[in-house]
Amino acid sequence: MAYNFKRQIFGFMDMLRFVKLVPKRREIFAETPATPLPASYKVNETAKFLHPGKQFVKIDKITEHSSDVKTFVFVPDGEKTARLAPFRAGQYITVTANVGASRVTRAYTLGSSPKDALERNFYSVTVKAAGILSDYLCTQAKVGDVLEISEPSGDFCYEPLRDKKNVVAVAGGVGITSLLSMAKAAHEGSEDYDMTFFYCVPSAKEILFKDELDAMVGDRFKVVYVVEKGDLPGCEKGLFSSDLVKKYAKVPFTLFMCGPDGMYAFVRKEIECFSPEIKDVHASPNGIADRKVEEKKTFKLTVKMRDKVYEVPCRNDETLLVAMERAGITAPSKCRAGGCGVCRSKLLSGEYTAAPGRDKRRLADFKFGWIHPCCVYPDSDVSLDVPQG
Amino acid sequence: MKKYDAIVIGAGNGGLVAAIRILQKGKSVLVLEKHNAPGGFATSFKRGRFEFEASLHELNDFGPADNPGDVRTLFRELGVEDKIDWTYGTEAYRAISLDGKYDATVMLGKENYKKSLLRYCPGCEKYIDNFFDLSEEIRRAQAYTASVNGKTDKEYMKKNFPNFIRCGSYSVNEVFRSMGMPDKLRDIMNAYWCYLGAHCDDLSFIHYCSMVYRYVTKNAYMPKMRSHEISCALDERIRELGGEIWYNTPATGIVTDEKGEITGVRISDGTVIGTRKIVANCSPHVVYGQLMSPDAVPEAALKNANARKFAGRGFCMFLGLNKSPEELGITNHSYFIYDTLDSVKQYEMMKKIETNDCQATCCLNSVIPDCSPEGTTMLYFTTLYMSDDWAKVKPEDYVKTKNFVANRMIDVFEKATGAKIRDSIEEISVATPMTYARYCGHPEGTIYGYESQYWDGLMPRLQMMNEEVYVKGLRFAGGYSMRLSGYSSAYNSGDIVGRQTAGELVREDN
Incomplete structure (x- = not known):
């Protein structure tokens, strides 16, 4: 026999209680005051401070290291941005500027420390003139200029629950900034690890921030200058090697490296003798450049953005994102390395090739025809639905 | 600029379904979404060689193609069922209490559910059978209610579903107590409670039982990607x-005319897009408190919103591990680890960062073995905070607090299950109430909408949904609405408001 539920002595009293649910709820609403609802909430305010999306900064100081390498100190513009968002050492920001008819965005790792942002309200980035935006910054930007930047982003950070207490840092060229920030973070106590820092340069004159690095040397921080050609007192001559790691660093360690892709391959090979697991090696991703093509062609790129449609030329050696930016379209972008997904757009038609090893789309995005334009080159005319940047 | 018959604010589960329902009636729809991907919490993200599930533990009420649950039937009607590769699991959960009292693995399927419970509670057949009887009647009563669009015949209900009505106003614990169920069985059967986010003295029995019964009879489905x-x-x-x-x-404003009727939605660049109907897949607190001009908000809407209580604020840790589940000692799919299986006590402990050790943890590989590369494992750990404790966390302490909770979650998991995961972490990502506030805009990082308090549970919300349309043409989908939170509930709410909105448009246009 089916079960019969009853709670009170008489079942109809249970029924009555059910019937009263609605009147009771109406009564609660009627008795509640119609006070205005909050315009914001503390957690949301903190979230907004941690992740403001865009920030607006003024160039406060420019330091020239050489004719084509400069460090820029950014402070809030004081109008749209009052306090800079905090960040974790190793993260990057993007800088956006109108250069000629183009609207260009590039990612730069932060070289200042987490406390510089939190307590002293500034960021610094170091830029080497090697492209449209870095050329603009190095030759035209001046103190007082206001720039649009993104919130700090990226996962190239020390994770205490994943990484070992000993960090080996390998920096090549201007790639020093994110690791410099990590060194400062350990030194100032905002992060907790011991670091052995290998700074690899072709010649001693290319070493940046030597005074700052030397000033941090102590129990928990060691810096080794690895100079390929020429000489520098106390430096190691030649290239980075596993012997240098054995000589200076403690094992086991977690490796963080920042430099050109060629350096990453070289360093990975060198440290094979330590049998590192994938989790022990972190490389700061580099932006995706033009590809080499046998025959240069220009295709038609049709961009649907909200209720507008743009038709722009797209060279077969440049990414779809670069083509959009060159045409002045405000397309979304952040990492420019295929990974963060901010530029995620719907492919409506056309053929393309993704930069080898760089396409970090989600599985379902492959299935439903979504692409990351920052890592995709056109092989035919292409049509895209792109979210507003 | 083009005008739309309806604008959907928020491409979450409810908003997406509502949009399809309106389009199916031949009306034009624009969906506005602040994020760059659909789904709200229903999304994924990549770290290294792992693609993490952002929120879904398992889909309720889906079922196999030849014995579909309501959600599969809905997906069939929407025309999306076959666009998705489905798989499913047959384990309900392993419930472990840190007080050492319980470690129970419960299976799905009526027979296996009963069999697994009887292992821990021998001689309790009749209580489980009675629960099934009651559940079946509740299921039939709900199917009838849906078939008449909520306009139920009182006498018909009384005659055919008397038990449904008699238990309809009680909490889970009140009903189980009246059934004479032993504490141990009740505690193990209650372990799903954190999926609904209210403790079992508050949580409506009908609501809880509907969910449990649909898991038991329809299995736990997952999309492969x-x-x-x-x-x-x-x-x-x-x-x-x-x-x-x-x-x-993002929608930044809702525009109404002097009669208080919807005329458009403003977006971030200031443009106003014309429309007659809005489905808001977001919080009424946001709509009435931030999107509408204060003088356009009816008093009744403010009273309603002020009376409600925010449900759990979310926290989730995602781990990509470089060993297989076997190597790590992970044997189950879904772990509920509680300090105590007394949900009322547990709920209290979940109010503070310092005292909350509750976690609902899933090993995705147990249901989708190839979801990560061979020899690796993906685990995601979720907890809720039942107060606004994260509001006290200062920005400078944010990362430290995140790591404190994450570290403790790992300790608790290892201690409770005996698995060893700490040394195998290849990728880690942590989402806090701030993360949820940032991506979806919910007040205080709430992920469960308004809490299912005893007076604000499923039944009265469903019965009152029409009188809660305070602004003509403005309806709510998602966790804050009449079906409460959860994937299936959100899809169902989108179905309801989508059909209501489409119906209103059709009537107006004829």
């Missing part, structure tokens, strides 16, 4: 039907 696959399928269907979705486009 994470919930992002479902969200992409719904997005594609909207496009096929001629609808539009604008990503990176």
